[in-house]
Amino acid sequence: MSKVATRVPILMFHSISEAGGPTSIAPATFEAMMTLLAESDYHVVSLQDVSSWHEGEKNLPEKSMAITFDDGFVDFREHAHPVLERLGFPSTLFVPTRKAGGKEDWYGGHDAKRPLLDWPDLQILDNALVDVAPHGRHHVALTSVDESQLREEIAGSKQDLEAQLNKTSTHFAPPYGQVNASALAEIDRHYELSVGVEHGVATRDSNIHDLPRLEMFYYQDLKRWQDFLDGKGGTYLALRRLLRAVRQRIKPVSYA
Ligand SMILES: [Zn+2]
Numbered sequence: 001m002s003k004v005a006t007r008v009p010i011l012m013f014h015s016i017s018e019a020g021g022p023t024s025i026a027p028a029t030f031e032a033m034m035t036l037l038a039e040s041d042y043h044v045v046s047l048q049d050v051s052s053w054h055e056g057e058k059n060l061p062e063k064s065m066a067i068t069f070d071d072g073f074v075d076f077r078e079h080a081h082p083v084l085e086r087l088g089f090p091s092t093l094f095v096p097t098r099k100a101g102g103k104e105d106w107y108g109g110h111d112a113k114r115p116l117l118d119w120p121d122l123q124i125l126d127n128a129l130v131d132v133a134p135h136g137r138h139h140v141a142l143t144s145v146d147e148s149q150l151r152e153e154i155a156g157s158k159q160d161l162e163a164q165l166n167k168t169s170t171h172f173a174p175p176y177g178q179v180n181a182s183a184l185a186e187i188d189r190h191y192e193l194s195v196g197v198e199h200g201v202a203t204r205d206s207n208i209h210d211l212p213r214l215e216m217f218y219y220q221d222l223k224r225w226q227d228f229l230d231g232k233g234g235t236y237l238a239l240r241r242l243l244r245a246v247r248q249r250i251k252p253v254s255y256a
Helices: 027-039 047-054 074-087 119-126 147-165 181-190 216-220 222-229 236-250
Strands: 010-013 064-070 091-095 130-134 193-199 211-215
Touching (some): 216 222
């Protein structure tokens, strides 16, 4: 019997553009990353597969990986989706539902506010290998809001997707990956699986409501990405240093 997965990397992307900064990866780099992935031993699976695997309901091939995008930038449609579609890779696109069709006007957004996909575009993408899923309503840190806002952001964004796309969402991503005990409890009430921003690889022991992901900004160095795909250990300390710098750029200041 072939080996089965004990750990599943979940890739985290934001914008695929030339915008620069910690939440952008250039289109050519993204395409090269995906091409190397396609040439590797990895199988790309959906978050639904990860959920079933985590629950012990199904096994996945030893080298399995899932792909996620946060925020729903228009550049996903232009630069990411054509590559994913050509390679047949499923992905999950987390969108702040009340910002659809607008811009990233939230804390930590890029200076030149990048446009976000609108509902007609999201409807088309959702039918084409992409699972559109909620990322809250207004892209606020869930640790900074009161209980009623918490429900609105977590349950409300699920209702928005049901209304707009006629689908039930079972996966969630809190903005900035920020959660506390009440946010986790509310997420647990409405979703099977939620992904965070802690850099790491998910195992069956990971919290299903705060799964670690791989910050793909770090793997723009394609040699480093190839090493990861080959299962070679990396320069973990350098990684941690870089991620700390990235996180300081994209996380909100502390809300006391
Ligand atoms: Zn976000």
